[in-house]
Amino acid sequence: xxxxxxxxIKASKLSYRAEIDGIRALAVIAVVLYHAQLIFFGRDWFEGxxxxxxxxxxxxxxxxxxxxxxxxxxxxxxxxxxxxERRARRILPMLLLVIFVSLPFxxxxxLPRDFxxxxxxxxxxxxxxxxxxxxxxxxxxxxxxxxxMPLLHTWSLGVEEQFYIVFPIIALLSYxxxxxxxxxxxxxxxxxxxxxxxxxxxxxxxxxxxxxxxRFWEIAVGSILxxxxxxxxxxxxxxxxxLLPKLGLCLVGYAIFFFDGNTPHxxxxxxxxxxxxxxxxxxxxxxxxxxxxxxxxxFVGVGLVSYSxxxxxxxxxxxxxxxxxxxxxxxxxxxxxxxxxVSVASxxxxxxxxxxxxxxxxxxxLSFFAISATAVVVMAFSIIGSxxxxxxxxxxxxxxxxxxxxxxxxxxxxxxxxxxxxVEDFCYFEKDSAATNVYVFGDSHLSxxxxxxxxxxxxxxxxxxxxxxxxPFVLGVDGVIVNGESLPTQCNDDFEHRRLAQVSRDASIxxxxxxxxxxxxxxxxxxxxGGAEGGGEQITGRLLTLGDAPLEDLVRExxxxxxxxxxxxxxxxxxxxVGWNLPQEFLRRFKNADASTSIDELKINPITTSxxxxxxxxxxxxxxxxxxTHQNIHRVYPDQxxxxxxxxxxxxxxxTESLFYYDDDHPSVKGAEMITSLLEEAVSIAEAxxxxx
Numbered sequence: 001x002x003x004x005x006x007x008x009i010k011a012s013k014l015s016y017r018a019e020i021d022g023i024r025a026l027a028v029i030a031v032v033l034y035h036a037q038l039i040f041f042g043r044d045w046f047e048g049x050x051x052x053x054x055x056x057x058x059x060x061x062x063x064x065x066x067x068x069x070x071x072x073x074x075x076x077x078x079x080x081x082x083x084x085e086r087r088a089r090r091i092l093p094m095l096l097l098v099i100f101v102s103l104p105f106x107x108x109x110x111l112p113r114d115f116x117x118x119x120x121x122x123x124x125x126x127x128x129x130x131x132x133x134x135x136x137x138x139x140x141x142x143x144x145x146x147x148x149m150p151l152l153h154t155w156s157l158g159v160e161e162q163f164y165i166v167f168p169i170i171a172l173l174s175y176x177x178x179x180x181x182x183x184x185x186x187x188x189x190x191x192x193x194x195x196x197x198x199x200x201x202x203x204x205x206x207x208x209x210x211x212x213x214x215r216f217w218e219i220a221v222g223s224i225l226x227x228x229x230x231x232x233x234x235x236x237x238x239x240x241x242x243l244l245p246k247l248g249l250c251l252v253g254y255a256i257f258f259f260d261g262n263t264p265h266x267x268x269x270x271x272x273x274x275x276x277x278x279x280x281x282x283x284x285x286x287x288x289x290x291x292x293x294x295x296x297x298x299f300v301g302v303g304l305v306s307y308s309x310x311x312x313x314x315x316x317x318x319x320x321x322x323x324x325x326x327x328x329x330x331x332x333x334x335x336x337x338x339x340x341x342v343s344v345a346s347x348x349x350x351x352x353x354x355x356x357x358x359x360x361x362x363x364x365x366l367s368f369f370a371i372s373a374t375a376v377v378v379m380a381f382s383i384i385g386s387x388x389x390x391x392x393x394x395x396x397x398x399x400x401x402x403x404x405x406x407x408x409x410x411x412x413x414x415x416x417x418x419x420x421x422x423v424e425d426f427c428y429f430e431k432d433s434a435a436t437n438v439y440v441f442g443d444s445h446l447s448x449x450x451x452x453x454x455x456x457x458x459x460x461x462x463x464x465x466x467x468x469x470x471x472p473f474v475l476g477v478d479g480v481i482v483n484g485e486s487l488p489t490q491c492n493d494d495f496e497h498r499r500l501a502q503v504s505r506d507a508s509i510x511x512x513x514x515x516x517x518x519x520x521x522x523x524x525x526x527x528x529x530g531g532a533e534g535g536g537e538q539i540t541g542r543l544l545t546l547g548d549a550p551l552e553d554l555v556r557e558x559x560x561x562x563x564x565x566x567x568x569x570x571x572x573x574x575x576x577x578v579g580w581n582l583p584q585e586f587l588r589r590f591k592n593a594d595a596s597t598s599i600d601e602l603k604i605n606p607i608t609t610s611x612x613x614x615x616x617x618x619x620x621x622x623x624x625x626x627x628x629t630h631q632n633i634h635r636v637y638p639d640q641x642x643x644x645x646x647x648x649x650x651x652x653x654x655x656t657e658s659l660f661y662y663d664d665d666h667p668s669v670k671g672a673e674m675i676t677s678l679l680e681e682a683v684s685i686a687e688a689x690x691x692x693x
Contacts, residue, residue: 022294531579
């Protein structure tokens with residue numbers, strides 16, 4: 001085997017490689033199929049398609065490094081303005097077009113809070129900071145609600161642009177000061193970046209996903225490949241030159257088909273597709289099979305429009321999901337076809353003209369960007385300033401516009417009344433030393449009614465509220481697990497004992513409850529009528545317990561211990577779930593309604609769910625709560641407010657004036673008021689019994 005020899009850059013080394021466009025096609029197809037969530041034979045076969053973005057990072061590093069280093073080594077200088085103009089011509093026209101086109105669809109389909117978030121994402125996209133924006137403003141990238149955010153996919157543009165800002169400076173300084181060591185520096189930074197991603201994965205996986213330095217090593221792999229191609233000549237390695245591209249394609253295919261949401265990413269696992277695409281770029285050519293396939297016209301054609309397709313597909317998918325109750329594989333294939341057609345048109349009518357100075361001069365380009373970007377930013381700030389233009393909503397949503405901006409469980413800390421004092425992380429309203437103590441211990445369902453409940457009880461009782469999301473009051477829990485993955489949370493036995501420590505030795509009233517059907521059944525709610533929270537049976541969640549003790553036993557022991565101490569226990573039975581995000585479902589069904597729309601339409605076509613489904617869903621919880629017997633127990637049944645009253649065998653979600661839910665399961669202000677009335681009655685009975693005892 002001959003040694004690798006250093007050579008000068010030749011023009012032929014910068015020639016067009018059709019297989020690179022084929023790799024682009026592979027990457028964008030993977031991403032599009034991943035976001036489409038096509039189900040065949042009961043499985044989504046493209047759960048690892050998100051690695052298409054990682055492939056794009058490698059390609060970007062490879063191509064940009066070829067451009068930068070070729071200019072540096074041939075001229076000894078680097079023209080920053082020319083470089084950034086080329087990047088702007090490549091990226092901004094399509095991005096601005098997608099933003100402008102998405103605006104009317106956002107106006108029609110997004111609720112005020114989501115519309116404001118959309119506006120924030122618009123600003124972040126224009127200033128290439130989407131990766132940071134979405135980290136602070138959304139759930140995990142693969143979560144179902146994330147698929148409804150029209151510009152979520154622009155996070156990757158933020159990472160790339162941040163690379164474009166930093167890398168030319170690194171390259172220039174290395175060329176001027178440490179030319180011989182540039183490759184060593186790049187490899188060292190890559191290893192540090194990969195190590196950083198692995199460490200951050202354990203500490204904050206969501207932030208790790210969006211951080212540019214967690215992704216730098218992927219882009220740097222492309223840069224290293226470019227340096228190898230530009231400055232080093234590889235002799236023919238015989239059969240390896242044919243074998244390695246095939247191996248690379250297998251590694252990429254393995255990641256696409258066998259990675260999923262539980263695969264640590266980015267991390268050492270991500271080396272599998274990154275090494276794969278590196279082998280394809282390094283060893284594929286027009287003379288071997290993989291290069292011939294990827295260089296074929298269909299792949300090259302998709303690769304050429306890949307940027308447009310990447311930008312268009314996500315908002316098309318998001319708005320289609322928002323506007324449809326049921327989505328089938330045929331619907332999703334229609335979305336893909338629409339995205340492809342629009343992308344081809346955008347490529348020829350927008351991308352190509354803007355790339356050439358002969359068609360659009362630098363002066364005209366600057367004017368276009370200045371005017372368009374200013375219009376986009378002004379538009380976005382007007383949406384934010386108007387709190388999402390609630391005037392566009394149907395009447396029943398218009399009444400709840402302010403509530404739709406701030407969830408009920410957040411309002412307790414935001415309103416002027418606030419807590420009288422803080423007890424550790426808990427909210428305390430003190431009446432006087434002679435008043436009875438009332439404690440509220442539960443999860444977000446109890447938090448959702450906290451404002452109304454505290455207002456009703458704090459005038460006559462010493463009231464302490466200590467709620468936490470996904471954390472009902474159960475001694476002996478050890479965290480929360482969703483889809484087999486432990487979530488970072490403070491919900492553990494230590495927190496539960498901190499709650500317990502607040503309870504006075506004097507006989508008191510303790511309100512407990514939560515989403516026990518979820519914790520016991522282990523699957524998110526599906527109303528069996530097209531409304532499946534978080535994908536229904538596809539998403540599971542439960543509480544972890546110390547020593548794998550049965551959760552039912554821990555609930556009984558916790559509640560019984562309180563009763564044995566002489567406290568009165570008010571047990572809130574499960575609140576009926578909706579399945580749909582109720583405000584969004586109203587907007588979907590009545591988006592053409594205006595202030596003159598007759599309220600009779602809501603009477604004729606109310607949004608309801610099956611009472612039978614509620615009973616089946618909550619059977620385990622009812623059996624658990626019913627098995628705890630004591631004279632000091634007071635039982636509150638929310639289903640008596642919503643189900644089998646107005647419509648037989650159905651649970652209502654609204655009246656003609658108000659929604660009863662903020663989303664798919666948390667009570668709205670109206671719903672909280674209704675449930676509070678039941679709890680207030682139970683607390684009054686408990687207080688009377690305490691005084692009698």
